[in-house]
Amino acid sequence: MKSKIAEESHVPAVERPYRQIAAAVVGNLIEWYDWYIYSLLAVYFAEQYFPSDSEGSLVPLLAALGVFAVGFFMRPLGSLFLGRLGDRYGRKKALQTTVSLMGVGSLLIGLSPTYAQIGLLAPVILIAARLLQGLSTGGEYGSASAFLVESAPPNRRGFFSSFFYLGATAGNVAAVGSVALLSGILDQAAMESWGWRVPFLIGAAASLCAIWIRRSSVETLTTGEAPSGSPAKSGMFDFVRQHPLQTLQVVGMQLGPSVAFYTWVVFLPTYAQITVGFDRAESIRIGLISLIFFWAVVPICGWASDKVGRKPFLYASSLAFTVGTVPLLGMLSNSFWSLLVVQCAGMAALACFASIASAVQAELFPSRIRVLGIGFPYALTVAIFGGTGPYIATWLIDSGRTSLFSWYIAALSAITFLTFVSMPETARKPLED
CATH class of the missing domain: 1.20.1250.20 (MFS general substrate transporter like domains)
Structure with a gap:
């Protein structure tokens, strides 16, 4: 035995x-x-x-x-x-x-x-x-x-x-x-x-x-016999040639969240400081509180998506930023509760997406091109849109057009919402080998 x-x-x-x-x-x-x-x-x-x-x-x-x-x-x-x-x-x-x-x-x-x-x-x-x-x-x-x-x-x-x-x-x-x-x-x-x-x-x-x-x-990795040393046969850009729609869907679904993530997680304390004169030390404390809130909400959303499906959470996240970014950033004031509410509201919307982004993207591609299919369109979108978000915000504020940044996030989030509409529900779909 x-x-x-x-x-x-x-x-x-x-x-x-x-x-x-x-x-x-x-x-x-x-x-x-x-x-x-x-x-x-x-x-x-x-x-x-x-x-x-x-x-x-x-x-x-x-x-x-x-x-x-x-x-x-x-x-x-x-x-x-x-x-x-x-x-x-x-x-x-x-x-x-x-x-x-x-x-x-x-x-x-x-x-x-x-x-x-x-x-x-x-x-x-x-x-x-x-x-x-x-x-x-x-x-x-x-x-x-x-x-x-x-x-x-x-x-x-x-x-x-x-x-x-x-x-x-x-x-x-x-x-x-x-x-x-x-x-x-x-x-x-x-x-x-x-x-x-x-x-x-x-x-x-x-x-x-x-x-x-x-x-x-x-x-x-179940295809390609990776453990035995015999690699899977696939070209570097097979994910684009064979799954162009899914590749574009990864780009579309990352547009709004990429800018929103860098804005709410990284830049919002600075945004509050330069727009409404918020205290720097207090904004950092609020940032830490919102991250703890984010940690608490993310696994709950991921668990719930396995019960009711991915699309309700994807719709909730993209719609929240499409219709909510302008009023949320517009309600910022030099008040502790103002920034806390704005930051936690944004983090809740982000959690609906971030909790299941990996699952949704993985469910779009077969095993042999899954890492490339997820990774490249994600990295390219984040580099172009996410990394430039704080710079664009600062430039618009400096030029006296602060409110345009809110509309920029809302517009990208609207594209993300339309991307989600075009996608099938994948929660109960078997992963493709």
């Missing part, structure tokens, strides 16, 4: 789901922690890589943030190359590669010499590290989304899908918390000298933990 341990070693992924969830969420948390600490710490290390000149003290910071932007341009490329890896050789291999690249990038930044030590080679190393991290982030979404949904029992794909954004948001909070803690312990001089390196080195070490956890997960 086989031992219980021997039997468990061959248990299918669906029968031990929480190992799969841990592999996706822990790696995703570390991915987004490493991605965001750069922007939080740039103010401390900018002058060590881009010395200031007589033109102005903001030149080093602008240069460092420019390097941050370079990483966004690499995300579509990462989604292509690492998506190809995930579809041919397995989701595990792609997920281990993404977190490895992110860890190497953080290690390079944490240990890199400064401009005073090696001259122009210092910013070159910094740029190379961010390019690696951009590739990593680009490959993570499609691979982790496919992995989570394929790991789920057929009646729980929405619930499993919700863990993607739980991990990503936890990474954002961990980044803010680590920088806040370190800057509270060390003085300004110590932070600028060496303290800024610590979070990067922590991220690099944590990546090793994520690699180990992901290594112990179970492969979910």
Whole structure:
């Protein structure tokens, strides 16, 4: 008789789901922690890589943030190359590669010499590290989304899908918390000298933990015989040639949420500060409260979508931003409750979409092109629309046309709503092999 341990070693992924969830969420948390600490710490290390000149003290910071932007341009490329890896050789291999690249990038930044030590080679190393991290982030979404949904029992794909954004948001909070803690312990001089390196080195070490956890997960690619080493036969752009409608649907369904996500999760505190003079410290506290609210709502929406279907939640999210963005942003005032209501209302609408986005997108494509089909149109849409949202908002405010930004979000959300109308209900549809 086989031992219980021997039997468990061959248990299918669906029968031990929480190992799969841990592999996706822990790696995703570390991915987004490493991605965001750069922007939080740039103010401390900018002058060590881009010395200031007589033109102005903001030149080093602008240069460092420019390097941050370079990483966004690499995300579509990462989604292509690492998506190809995930579809041919397995989701595990792609997920281990993404977190490895992110860890190497953080290690390079944490240990890199400064401009005073090696001259122009210092910013070159910094740029190379961010390019690696951009590739990593680009490959993570499609691979982790496919992995989570394929790991789920057929009646729980929405619930499993919700863990993607739980991990990503936890990474954002961990980044803010680590920088806040370190800057509270060390003085300004110590932070600028060496303290800024610590979070990067922590991220690099944590990546090793994520690699180990992901290594112990179970492969979910059922076609292509990935575990035996015989790759699936598919071209890099088969997802466009064979599923053009589904590819466009991924783009359409990301238009509104991409801008709304970066506005409500990242930019809204700043938006409130520059439009109604809201207190900076208080806006950050409200931001943290809204993230906790988001964490609570996301898994509930994912669970409920498995019961009643995906489309009610997709309609609710897109309609909320189509008809609600203008009045919501218009009601902002210099009041704690005003910003809290606006932020939580937006986060509730985002949760309806974010909780099931991975499941809906995974349900559109067959297994052999699922990672590419999800990852590339997502990365391209987020890079073009999501990443530019705060810039467009700031430009419109500066030009005296603040209300146009609300209408911009509403218009994109209307396109997203029409995209959802064109899509079938997929909650009870079997995943295509």
